[in-house]
Amino acid sequence: xxxxxxxxxxxxxxxxxxxxxxxxxxxxxxxxxxxxxxxxxxxxxxxxxxxxxxxxxxxxxxxxxxxxxxxxxxxxxxxxxxxxxxxxxxxxxxxxxxxxxxxxxxxxxxxxxxxxxxxxxxxx
Numbered sequence: 320x321x322x323x324x325x326x327x328x329x330x331x332x333x334x335x336x337x338x339x340x341x342x343x344x345x346x347x348x349x350x351x352x353x354x355x356x357x358x359x360x361x362x363x364x365x366x367x368x369x370x371x372x373x374x375x376x377x378x379x380x381x382x383x384x385x386x387x388x389x390x391x392x393x394x395x396x397x398x399x400x401x402x403x404x405x406x407x408x409x410x411x412x413x414x415x416x417x418x419x420x421x422x423x424x425x426x427x428x429x430x431x432x433x434x435x436x437x438x439x440x441x442x443x
Contacts, residue, residue, distance in 0.1 A: 327423070331375025332359050335419040338431050344369070353406075355398040360419075368414040370400045372437075375421040385420045385434065393438045401442065416440070 336346050339362050347368070348361040360371035374387050396416060404410045418437040422430040 327375050327377065328373075331419075331421040331423065332373045334375075334421055334423075334429065334431065335371065335373040336360060338419065338433065339371070342433075348403075351399065351403055353399055353402045355402055356395045358396060358399050358403070361403065366413060368404075368409065368412050369417050370396060370403075370414065371417045371419055372396055373419045373421065375423060377422075377424050379422065385418055385432070385437075388418050388437065390441070394441050397440050397442050400440070414440075 332349065336349065339360070340346065342364075344362040344364045346360060346362050349359070351358045351361055358370050359373040360369075362369045362371055372388055372392070374385060393416070400414065400416070404412070404414065415436050416438050418434045420432040420434070422432075
């Protein structure tokens with residue numbers, strides 16, 4: 320059974336993918352999963368591979384969407400990205416981590432914030 324958070328997350332990922340395509344990025348993969356976790360979007364901007372974490376909220380009551388991308392989440396995303404790079408033989412390519420924050424309150428305009436190079440590769 321799909322709950323509200325999952326539906327909101329899927330909606331946010333769709334919005335983020337369209338937003339990135341409109342900026343000229345190409346979407347390589349959505350919802351890449353491995354034993355370490357998941358990366359919402361993998362995109363390409365020229366020769367750079369971008370691992371994108373999408374955070375969607377309906378309000379800022381708990382610090383806004385980007386507050387959820389803490390060090391633990393960054394480490395998890397880094398592990399998944401490393402897995403992707405190694406298993407797809409792309410460990411010699413330029414890569415970065417972006418965060419797309421989507422604030423989608425009911426009955427109000429959706430706000431999108433794209434943070435490029437949001438954090439560095441970090442594995443504990």
